[in-house]
Amino acid sequence: MQNIYGNTQGIRASQIKRLQQLYEQREPGDRFITPEFAQILAQMSKDIHHQICCYVNRRGQVIRVAIGTPIQTQIPADELPRRSANRLSGIRCITTQFKSEPPDDAALVAMTHQRLDALIFLTVVDSQVDDTFLAYLFPDPENPWVVSPPLTLDDLTEQEFDVLVAEWEDQITDAGEGVFSSQDIGSTQDKVLLVGVQTEDISSRRFEDGLAELVHLVESAGGIVLDTMQQKRDRPHPQTVVGKGKVEEITLLAQKVGANLIVFDRDISASQARNLEQEIGIPVVDRTEVILDIFAQRARTQEGKLQVELAQLEYMLPRLRGRGQEMSRLGAGIGTRGPGETKLETERRVIQRRIAQLQQEVNQLQAHRARIRQQRQQQEIPVLALVGYTNAGKSTLLNVLTNAEVYTADQLFATLDPTTRKIVITEPKTQQRRSILLTDTVGFIHELPPSLMDAFRATLEEVVEADALLHVVDLSHPAWEDHIVSVEEILADMPEIPGKSVIVFNKIDRVYRQTLVEAQQMYPEAVFISAIERLGLETLKMRSLQLIDKPLEAIAIPQNSY
Numbered sequence: 001m002q003n004i005y006g007n008t009q010g011i012r013a014s015q016i017k018r019l020q021q022l023y024e025q026r027e028p029g030d031r032f033i034t035p036e037f038a039q040i041l042a043q044m045s046k047d048i049h050h051q052i053c054c055y056v057n058r059r060g061q062v063i064r065v066a067i068g069t070p071i072q073t074q075i076p077a078d079e080l081p082r083r084s085a086n087r088l089s090g091i092r093c094i095t096t097q098f099k100s101e102p103p104d105d106a107a108l109v110a111m112t113h114q115r116l117d118a119l120i121f122l123t124v125v126d127s128q129v130d131d132t133f134l135a136y137l138f139p140d141p142e143n144p145w146v147v148s149p150p151l152t153l154d155d156l157t158e159q160e161f162d163v164l165v166a167e168w169e170d171q172i173t174d175a176g177e178g179v180f181s182s183q184d185i186g187s188t189q190d191k192v193l194l195v196g197v198q199t200e201d202i203s204s205r206r207f208e209d210g211l212a213e214l215v216h217l218v219e220s221a222g223g224i225v226l227d228t229m230q231q232k233r234d235r236p237h238p239q240t241v242v243g244k245g246k247v248e249e250i251t252l253l254a255q256k257v258g259a260n261l262i263v264f265d266r267d268i269s270a271s272q273a274r275n276l277e278q279e280i281g282i283p284v285v286d287r288t289e290v291i292l293d294i295f296a297q298r299a300r301t302q303e304g305k306l307q308v309e310l311a312q313l314e315y316m317l318p319r320l321r322g323r324g325q326e327m328s329r330l331g332a333g334i335g336t337r338g339p340g341e342t343k344l345e346t347e348r349r350v351i352q353r354r355i356a357q358l359q360q361e362v363n364q365l366q367a368h369r370a371r372i373r374q375q376r377q378q379q380e381i382p383v384l385a386l387v388g389y390t391n392a393g394k395s396t397l398l399n400v401l402t403n404a405e406v407y408t409a410d411q412l413f414a415t416l417d418p419t420t421r422k423i424v425i426t427e428p429k430t431q432q433r434r435s436i437l438l439t440d441t442v443g444f445i446h447e448l449p450p451s452l453m454d455a456f457r458a459t460l461e462e463v464v465e466a467d468a469l470l471h472v473v474d475l476s477h478p479a480w481e482d483h484i485v486s487v488e489e490i491l492a493d494m495p496e497i498p499g500k501s502v503i504v505f506n507k508i509d510r511v512y513r514q515t516l517v518e519a520q521q522m523y524p525e526a527v528f529i530s531a532i533e534r535l536g537l538e539t540l541k542m543r544s545l546q547l548i549d550k551p552l553e554a555i556a557i558p559q560n561s562y
């Protein structure tokens with residue numbers, strides 16, 4: 001059975017069947033479209049009250065029938081025929097519309113991305129084709145397309161498609177490589193357009209910080225932020241978060257920069273995501289989904305993986321219905337890691353059962369882990385875990401410390417998790433060489449959605465296994481004091497964390513003297529470093545040894561310990 005793409009909601013089964021019959025249509029190779037086929041499309045569009053897009057190859061075969069606009073129904077890059085960069089894709093798009101208007105910029109950019117042979121608009125009035133527009137690509141970076149004036153259907157159907165398209169392709173080939181190079185097919189990274197919505201209750205400062213943090217999160221998840229859009233609103237639009245005009249702007253910009261994912265800086269509901277995806281034509285996710293994706297990539301222990309899958313399923317549940325097939329994004333990418341795509345498509349009930357089962361497994365594992373911990377022997381090599389707010393510089397510090405120290409990769413540890421590395425420190429007095437394992441963790445995040453707390457804690461499993469903590473703080477961040485407090489709050493909720501820790505103020509290369517003095521007075525025990533400038537690293541190493549050697553009893557034990 002041939003698939004009908006786009007938004008098929010509300011379309012009757014009998015109509016779907018007739019749309020499927022379009023796949024049997026065979027157009028002559030030397031025409032854009034026959035008058036008969038144009039009339040069929042007009043009639044069907046009228047019947048279903050929606051625009052239809054038909055994608056036709058050079059042999060005249062209909063290869064894709066979709067409901068929606070050319071932007072909403074684009075063919076994904078990896079499904080387009082692979083042809084040289086100097087040629088068109090060999091596919092044209094024929095679409096219906098209900099008002100006589102030339103193709104808008106967004107549709108033309110969609111044509112560029114797919115390198116369509118042509119884009120044809122048929123204006124439908126009273127189930128008849130009234131007038132038509134023809135657009136095609138032209139190798140001029142300033143003005144990369146040509147749009148015809150309104151043509152009658154006869155004018156259009158008399159054009160010699162094969163001759164024209166050969167001519168257009170020659171022009172493009174003559175212009176040489178790189179004319180339409182903006183679309184780089186093949187990159188597996190998510191190309192993200194960020195959208196920030198500043199409502200009344202958010203100060204400009206917090207809004208800016210939140211956006212900066214989100215850029216960092218998207219990058220941590222393996223995406224690239226191509227551009228950011230912002231809107232101020234009293235409150236989010238109930239259907240589409242931002243207003244209608246803004247949705248159009250987002251659509252256009254997403255097309256222009258070649259984004260394949262929109263990320264909102266606030267949580268959006270399942271139906272808002274659906275409405276936006278309908279309009280914009282590419283997947284829309286929110287901050288929570290990005291965070292979940294990072295957790296899914298970082299979770300290593302069995303419990304961590306279970307917890308993350310649990311959180312992902314719970315997040316997905318309300319979002320299952322109505323995510324059209326064309327939205328299912330196979331392969332890598334934000335929002336696709338973790339529970340497989342097949343699960344996405346199965347019934348709610350199956351997922352609910354899976355959630356219950358996971359919950360049970362998690363409980364069992366927790367009990368098991370507690371037993372293991374009781375029996376745990378003193379580890380031979382002490383472990384220090386780097387914890388702290390996202391962007392504090394934990395990973396940078398880990399790299400700087402280990403690259404400097406471990407010159408020859410110790411085979412024994414080369415197979416270890418890439419985020420756990422060994423450093424060797426020479427004790428100045430005794431000249432004794434001592435090894436420490438340093439382990440990196442997922443950064444703490446501001447306003448972590450409560451539903452993700454368990455998943456987050458589970459990704460911090462390493463912390464629980466460590467002998468002591470290095471709490472890294474970005475002292476150049478204006479809100480560094482808040483960061484310390486929120487990290488300590490989360491840690492305090494974890495019953496099994498090590499009692500020993502030291503605060504490591506990082507990025508002192510970017511800090512005023514005054515701030516240093518203040519921090520020193522408030523945290524006299526802290527260490528001050530710059531990972532990038534390699535300042536204070538020796539002191540940090542000495543403090544690390546002291547920390548490990550310090551007997552646990554000598555340390556004030558927080559009230560939640562037992």
Ligand SMILES: Nc1nc2c(ncn2[C@@H]2O[C@H](COP(=O)(O)OP(=O)(O)OP(=O)(O)O)[C@@H](O)[C@H]2O)c(=O)[nH]1
Nearest residue numbers: 389390391392393394395396442443507530531532
């Ligand atoms: N100026 C300055 N920048 C630094 C320093 N250390 C790290 N950075 C920068 O801070 C940014 C974040 O560093 P990361 O090491 O990725 O931070 P992280 O704590 O691992 O972040 P998460 O993995 O999200 O928790 C990077 O752009 C680093 O280059 C430093 O000492 N000085």
Ligand SMILES: [Mg+2]
Nearest residue numbers: 394395441443
């Ligand atoms: Mg990191």
